[in-house]
Amino acid sequence: MDQQPELSADVPRAWDRPVFSVPILAFLSLIGGQLPSFSTAANLYTIGLGGALAWLGLSHRIPRRAVPRGISASASWWLLPALVFGVFEAATFLLGSRDEFPTFSKLADPLLEGATARSTAYFAWLWAFWGLVRR
Amino acid sequence: MRVVAITGFLTALVLFAVLEWAARRENSRIPTLGDVCAYVMRYEVGPVPVGRIAVIGFWWWVGWHFFAR
Known part of the structure; x- marks a missing residue:
């Protein structure tokens, strides 16, 4: 009798599906969005949550997705936005990040003051972090 | 300016x-940005996953920079 070849399809575990991960990340983001900058609570929460995700990402406790064996030369297109961003960030930082020529984070600060925008940005950060952990 | x-x-x-x-x-x-990140994260020096540490560490710092300070 012929043996069936082993299947190696990526079948996400139940807790790894968006129906589970999105509400959990949203709940964590809602909490993070309430914590003001420079507060001890915000520092502890962000460092703790990031630390837990970093630990998951560096350990082998979570199954990872298939990694591309190589990438084409077209990947160098990604250098373009990275360079544009890097040039402006470096220039604004070296010139002192004044109101007339602010760094990206100085521009983002007023946008992140509201709880809704802050929670939304927190969700984007956690969602991307969760994606990196499983890569 | x-x-x-x-x-x-x-x-x-x-x-x-x-x-x-x-x-x-x-x-x-x-490739998608995720694929580029995954490729960079493959980089290892001996047993040390340097690429993985760098990408994950950078993203951890981004969150702390924008949400905690």
Whole structure:
């Protein structure tokens, strides 16, 4: 009798599906969005949550997705936005990040003051972090 | 000068979005940003996953920088 070849399809575990991960990340983001900058609570929460995700990402406790064996030369297109961003960030930082020529984070600060925008940005950060952990 | 800075950062963000859109088209030769990150994260020096530590550490710092300070 012929043996069936082993299947190696990526079948996400139940807790790894968006129906589970999105509400959990949203709940964590809602909490993070309430914590003001420079507060001890915000520092502890962000460092703790990031630390837990970093630990998951560096350990082998979570199954990872298939990694591309190589990438084409077209990947160098990604250098373009990275360079544009890097040039402006470096220039604004070296010139002192004044109101007339602010760094990206100085521009983002007023946008992140509201709880809704802050929670939304927190969700984007956690969602991307969760994606990196499983890569 | 403030307008120059805002225009520069917005240009970079729009370029990121356009490239991600282009990468997700069928038969695109451009890898997605996630694939580029995954490729960088493969880099190891001996048993040390240098690429993984760098990418995850960078993203951890980004969150702390924007949400805690």
